[in-house]
Amino acid sequence: MATETLIWLIPLPPVLAFFLIVLFTNKNKALSHSVAVGAAFLSWLGSMIVFVRALGVEHLGEHPFASSINWLPTGETWLKIGVLIDPVGAAVLFFVAWTIFMIFLYSVGYQNYGQPEGDHDRAGLPPHGATVHGHAVPSVEPMYSRFFAFLGLFAFGMYTLVVSDNLLTLFVGWEIMGLCSYLLIGFWYGKPSARDAAVKAFMTTRIGDVFMLLGIAFLYSATGTLSFREIFTEKILHTLAIVPSGVLGLSAAGLIALLLFIGTIGKSAQWPLHVWLPDAMEGPTPVSAMIHAATMVSAGVYAGIRMFPLLSLDPKTMTIVAFIGTFTAIFAATIAVAQNDIKRVLAYSTISQLGFMIAALGVGAYIAAVFHLITHAFFKALLFLGSGSVIHGMEHGVLHTGNHKIDPQDMFNMGGLRKKMPITFWTFLIGGFALSGFPIITAGFWSKDEILADAFGHGHLAVFITLAVAAFLTAFYTMRQITLTFLGEPRTEEAKHAHETHWTMTAPLVVLAVFAIGYGWVGIPEHFPLLGGLVPNWFHEFVGGTLAEHPEVLEFNLIPLATSLFVALGGLFFGWLAYRNVGSPVEDKLQIGVLKNKWYFDEIYDFLFIKPATWFAEVFVSRWMDKGFIDGILHIFGPTTGGIGDIIRNYFDVPVINQFFGDGSAHATYWIGRNLRPIQTGRIQQYLILSLVVLFVVGGLIYFLLLA
Amino acid sequence: MIPLSWYLILAAALFCIGLFGVLVRRNAVAILLGVELMLNAVNINLVSFWRYGNVAIMTGQVFAIIVFAVAAAEVAVGLALVISVYRRRNTVVAEELDLLKW
Numbered sequence: 001m002a003t004e005t006l007i008w009l010i011p012l013p014p015v016l017a018f019f020l021i022v023l024f025t026n027k028n029k030a031l032s033h034s035v036a037v038g039a040a041f042l043s044w045l046g047s048m049i050v051f052v053r054a055l056g057v058e059h060l061g062e063h064p065f066a067s068s069i070n071w072l073p074t075g076e077t078w079l080k081i082g083v084l085i086d087p088v089g090a091a092v093l094f095f096v097a098w099t100i101f102m103i104f105l106y107s108v109g110y111q112n113y114g115q116p117e118g119d120h121d122r123a124g125l126p127p128h129g130a131t132v133h134g135h136a137v138p139s140v141e142p143m144y145s146r147f148f149a150f151l152g153l154f155a156f157g158m159y160t161l162v163v164s165d166n167l168l169t170l171f172v173g174w175e176i177m178g179l180c181s182y183l184l185i186g187f188w189y190g191k192p193s194a195r196d197a198a199v200k201a202f203m204t205t206r207i208g209d210v211f212m213l214l215g216i217a218f219l220y221s222a223t224g225t226l227s228f229r230e231i232f233t234e235k236i237l238h239t240l241a242i243v244p245s246g247v248l249g250l251s252a253a254g255l256i257a258l259l260l261f262i263g264t265i266g267k268s269a270q271w272p273l274h275v276w277l278p279d280a281m282e283g284p285t286p287v288s289a290m291i292h293a294a295t296m297v298s299a300g301v302y303a304g305i306r307m308f309p310l311l312s313l314d315p316k317t318m319t320i321v322a323f324i325g326t327f328t329a330i331f332a333a334t335i336a337v338a339q340n341d342i343k344r345v346l347a348y349s350t351i352s353q354l355g356f357m358i359a360a361l362g363v364g365a366y367i368a369a370v371f372h373l374i375t376h377a378f379f380k381a382l383l384f385l386g387s388g389s390v391i392h393g394m395e396h397g398v399l400h401t402g403n404h405k406i407d408p409q410d411m412f413n414m415g416g417l418r419k420k421m422p423i424t425f426w427t428f429l430i431g432g433f434a435l436s437g438f439p440i441i442t443a444g445f446w447s448k449d450e451i452l453a454d455a456f457g458h459g460h461l462a463v464f465i466t467l468a469v470a471a472f473l474t475a476f477y478t479m480r481q482i483t484l485t486f487l488g489e490p491r492t493e494e495a496k497h498a499h500e501t502h503w504t505m506t507a508p509l510v511v512l513a514v515f516a517i518g519y520g521w522v523g524i525p526e527h528f529p530l531l532g533g534l535v536p537n538w539f540h541e542f543v544g545g546t547l548a549e550h551p552e553v554l555e556f557n558l559i560p561l562a563t564s565l566f567v568a569l570g571g572l573f574f575g576w577l578a579y580r581n582v583g584s585p586v587e588d589k590l591q592i593g594v595l596k597n598k599w600y601f602d603e604i605y606d607f608l609f610i611k612p613a614t615w616f617a618e619v620f621v622s623r624w625m626d627k628g629f630i631d632g633i634l635h636i637f638g639p640t641t642g643g644i645g646d647i648i649r650n651y652f653d654v655p656v657i658n659q660f661f662g663d664g665s666a667h668a669t670y671w672i673g674r675n676l677r678p679i680q681t682g683r684i685q686q687y688l689i690l691s692l693v694v695l696f697v698v699g700g701l702i703y704f705l706l707l708a
Numbered sequence: 709m710i711p712l713s714w715y716l717i718l719a720a721a722l723f724c725i726g727l728f729g730v731l732v733r734r735n736a737v738a739i740l741l742g743v744e745l746m747l748n749a750v751n752i753n754l755v756s757f758w759r760y761g762n763v764a765i766m767t768g769q770v771f772a773i774i775v776f777a778v779a780a781a782e783v784a785v786g787l788a789l790v791i792s793v794y795r796r797r798n799t800v801v802a803e804e805l806d807l808l809k810w
Contacts, residue, residue, distance in 0.1 A: 682809030684802055685731055685739075692727075 003053050004067040007083040010046040010093075011159035011173075013039035018152035021145050032145035033108050036152050040104040043159060047097030054090035061087055061545030066165055066229065080227055084165030087546045088370055091539070092302055093162050095374045096295065098515065099381045100155045102508035106385050107151060107286040109504035110392065111141035118142070124190035126284075129399045136399040138392075141284075147187060151290065154180035158295040162302065167216050167226040167260075170303060174212075174267065177296045178205050184290070185283040197279035204276035208266015212303075215259025222252055232309045241313045254314030260307050261321060268300030268354045271328040275601055278347040285388030288343055289381045297350060301357045301373050308366050309547065322362025326466045329355030331599065333473035337480065338595035340585060341409045342387045345481050348598075349435060350380055352470055356451055359463055365454030367543050371523050372447035378519055379434035379444055382512035386428035389501045389509065390414070390485060393421050397494030406494050411481060412585055416490040420498045425486045427509040432482050434516040436475035437568040443520030445568065450523065453560040468563050475571020476578075483579040491583055528556065715756035723749035736793070736800045740786045747779045 017039035025031040054060055068082020085093065116130040118139030130139040141147060154177060161173030186198025220226055222243070223236050230236070240253035247255050264270070269277035277297070281288055290296070304311065304321075311317055329352045336348035353376050360369035394408035406413055418425040434444035448471060455464040490496040500506065523539035582588050594600065679690065726745030733739055751772045758768025794800050 680809055682806030684805070688731055692731075 003050060003065045003085075004083065006046050007050055007065055007085055007163050008067070010043050010050065010163055011156050013042040014152040014155035014159065018149050018156065021149040021152065026145045026149075029113065029140070029144045032148050033113060036148035037104045037108065039152060040101045040155060043155065044097040044101040047093045047159075050085055051090050051094045051097075054085055054087070055542075059545060060090070060542075061547065064089070064229075068165055068227065077224065079168060080166060080225075081169050082165040082227070083163045084228060085163065087543045088305060089162060091370060091374060091543055092298070093159075095377045095515075095519075096158055096162055096298070099377055099512070100158065100290070100295070102381065102512055103286050103289050103385070104148075104151060104155075106289075106388070106505050106508040107147065107284075109502035110284065110286050110388055111144050111147055112138045113140060113144070113504075115140045122190060124188060126188050126191075129395075136402060138395060138399060143187070147184075147284070150180055150183050150187070151286070154184065154290060154295060158299065161299050165227055165229065167219065167228075170306070171212065171216060174263070174299060174303070175209065177299060178202065178209065178267075181205070181280065181287075181296055184287040185280045187283055187287065191282065193279075194282040197276075197282040201276040201280050204273050205266040208263045208273055208300075211259045212263025212266075215256050215263065218252070218259065219256045222256070228306060237309060237313060240310070248316075250316060251314050253310055254317045257307055257311040257314065257317045258320065261304060261311065261317070264300040264304040264358070265324060266300070267303070268297045268358065269351050270300075270324050270355060270358055271331055271351075272601075274328060274332065274351050275598075275605060277351055278344050278598070281341070281343040281347050285343065285384060285391060288347070289384035289388070297354055298373055298377055301354060301361075301369065304358065304361050305366065305370055305373070308361060311361065312364060312366075318362055318364065320362075322359055322460065322463055325355045325358025325360070325362050326463045326470075327355070328352065329359060329470040330466050330473070331355075333470045333477070335595055335598045337473060337477040337590050338592060340411055341407075342390060342411050342414075342481065342485060343384070343409060345411075345477060346380070346383050346387055349383075349474060349477065352474060353380065353435070356448065356467060356470070359467060360451040360454060363455045363458050363460045363463055365451060365458070366547070367540055368447065368450040368454050370543050371539055372451055375434065375443035375447040375516070375519050378512055379431045379442075379516040382427060382431035382509060382516050383435060385505070385509055385512065386424055386431055389421065389424040389505050390417060390428070390498075392501045392505065393417065393424065393498035394494055396499055397492075397497035400497040401493050403494065406492060408494070411484040412583070413492045414485045414490075414495050414498075415488045415492075415583075416486070416495060417498055418486040420490075420495075421500045423500060423506040423509060427506075427513040428486065429482060430513040430516050432478045433572075434520075436478045436572050437471060437564060438572065439565050439568060441517055441520075443516055443518070445564070446520035446523050448568075449561065449564045450525065452564050453525070453557065456557060456560040457555070464560070464563075468567050471564065472567035472571045475568050476575040479572045479575025480579045483576055484582070487576075488580065488583075525556065528561075712756055712760045715752060719749040719752040719756070721749075722746075722752065734801045734803060736790045736802050736805070737787070739802055740783060740790070743786075744779060744783065747775055751775050 014036075017035045020035050021032045025035055050065070054065065057063065057065075064084055064086035066082065066084045068080045070078035071081040072079040112127060115138050116132060118127045118130045121127045121130075121139055121142045123142045125142075127139040127141050129136050131137075157173045157176030157180060159173075160176065161170050164170045164173060182198050182202040185201050186194050188194045189198075216226065219231070222240060223231055225231060237253065240256065241251050243252040244250075245252045245255035250258065266273045311321060332348045332351035332355060336345050336352065339345045339348060353372070357369045357372050357376070360366075360372060391408050394406075394414065398404060398406055398408055430442070434442035436442075437445040437448040439445050452464060452467060452471070455467060490498075522537075524537060525540075526537050578589075585591055597603070679686075681687075723746050726742045726747075726749060729742030729745060730739050731742075733742060754768045754772045754775070758766070758772075761768070790800055793805060797805065799805070
């Protein structure tokens with residue numbers, strides 16, 4: 001099959017699976033997950049074939065796989081849709097395919113396939129467990145098929161976004177994911193917190209999406225095309241760079257890039273639109289992995305990477321991007337150290353790591369951003385799935401003891417799980433070390449080191465220092481998490497009875513763990529001491545070919561390397577040191593209110609936006625405008641017209657129409673009839689006499705009055 | 709030649725006799741007879757005016773003949789009604805035939 005045809009086909013299996021499940025196999029759990037996992041496998045297979053073929057092409061950047069068709073006529077031209085796999089696309093497609101496939105597989109185990117129906121499970125609530133022969137066992141998710149249908153649609157959105165060659169279909173995929181994140185975060189819609197989180201995620205990302213759409217519209221009106229390959233030509237970029245936009249002194253390119261970047265801020269949960277992501281942990285864990293590692297947040301960064309040629313045109317935009325990324329990285333890292341929910345730590349860590357990528361974009365380290373995007377996707381998917389496995393193991397313990405007050409996600413309820421869940425422990429350790437940037441062996445080290453090196457090398461010292469501190473915090477809270485969860489002794493009865501999860505859950509962990517280590521080796525800088533040059537810096541070569549202008553290879557510098565070694569090892573060490581003996585939140589010295597409460601951003605937004613909006617709706621619109629003003633006018637009109645009506649009725653209608661004309665004519669007719677009745681005798685001769693008399697009278701009158 | 713007024717007076721007398729008969733007789737057949745007298749009085753008038761007017765215009769005579777025909781038809785229908793009424797009500801007295809009162 002031609003590669004282009006294959007690329008067109010990649011997104012289709014998941015969406016077909018979605019429709020198949022929704023329309024036909026909804027009742028049958030085994031069939032539903034077979035269809036969904038099968039579809040994910042087909043897409044994975046297609047992606048791998050495309051990836052391998054992409055590797056075989058010399059100068060893929062100049063001759064990417066691309067094909068497009070006319071879609072919507074717009075006057076004289078057409079809006080085109082099409083597919084494009086250039087080096088960045090291929091690299092992103094690679095990790096997307098792997099993580100999506102692993103998450104689909106993992107979901108089978110996570111949603112308790114093969115377990116009995118729950119005793120009192122209801123659709124819209126997490127399964128509570130069933131009783132078999134007197135033992136409490138996990139029960140299967142009541143809406144099992146529906147979950148896979150949504151995952152399929154989600155995967156479709158992501159694949160569409162990755163393979164599309166223009167902003168329009170990218171935006172379509174983007175929005176499909178927005179919808180699916182809403183559906184999946186609110187998957188357990190019986191819980192009010194899940195409902196709120198779903199709405200919050202949807203609304204917050206929507207703010208970004210609106211700006212992004214504005215950016216797309218501006219771009220289209222300025223250039224007449226949305227196709228990447230057509231926009232990123234010397235001529236158009238040059239035109240955009242010199243045309244002023246009239247807003248904030250930015251060039252057109254700067255404004256468009258900024259608007260598109262706000263879309264990225266929303267989707268990738270960057271400050272100040274980061275608030276939705278931690279709440280999105282209300283969804284089932286595979287969803288968290290799907291949203292926070294493989295697809296949605298990556299999509300935001302991916303869009304930023306795609307727009308890099310546009311972003312990099314205006315230095316002001318680049319400064320904003322670098323600032324947002326760096327600030328988010330440090331800001332989210334500080335929150336993560338004070339969270340006790342195992343998934344929330346990962347959520348803030350995701351925000352922080354995405355900040356690293358955005359910061360990398362902002363300092364112009366385009367390849368480092370892609371590299372970190374990919375390694376992060378692997379190890380963060382691993383960590384999320386690992387945390388899901390931990391939660392699952394803890395739920396076993398909860399079912400065993402029957403104490404449902406224990407929160408299976410609170411890390412202070414865990415401890416000592418390394419013995420109970422060895423596979424989860426080792427893979428989680430790998431993922432955590434990769435996240436911390438453990439030197440040499442983990443992928444996270446290479447990508448993070450590259451970002452730091454680029455920030456340093458390009459002279460962005462403030463960015464470099466802040467990111468280094470953020471990296472230190474990252475290692476610190478990761479080790480805190482690992483220590484609290486896996487090391488030491490079990491702190492609760494539940495943790496003692498936790499046990500390892502099903503192979504459908506552990507197998508994806510192992511696969512992702514391989515990538516969390518191995519993927520870093522494809523991007524070892526050439527001038528790295530000892531290791532540099534042993535393996536060619538394939539990633540830099542390959543992805544660097546995307547842009548026409550090949551980025552120069554940075555000179556090796558010891559300072560960033562030493563820094564990244566120090567922050568990673570130091571963070572890990574201090575994390576272990578501080579938490580090896582901590583057994584309860586009371587002993588944890590970092591449970592500071594401001595960190596614990598996420599710098600009060602939820603409260604600030606509540607005060608700044610939600611309260612005024614509620615006030616505007618309830619007091620201003622409802623009470624003042626609606627009930628006071630509008631109803632007031634109506635209250636004037638109502639009685640006035642009522643009064644006029646009464647007057648007309650009482651003084652005209654009743655006396656004149658009813659009594660005079662109506663009743664009066666009736667009475668008159670009745671009276672005349674009654675009085676004329678006696679002459680109706682029925683006797684012909686009386687009639688004749690009467691007519692004779694009338695004849696004489698009338699005749700006489702006529703004669704004397706008229707003729708005479 | 710006898711003046712026109714004589715004929716007219718004769719006709720008026722005849723009409724009055726007929727009218728009187730119609731108004732005062734109780735027998736329905738007698739009332740019909742009165743009606744015939746009135747019609748014939750009219751005929752006398754018609755013919756007289758024709759004879760003393762423009763003889764070339766035959767209107768008066770034609771009208772008289774039409775009145776004959778109508779009178780004949782009227783008497784035929786009238787007598788038939790009277791016989792019918794008599795069969796049903798066993799009377800021909802006009803005053804007793806007062807079904808059509810209020």
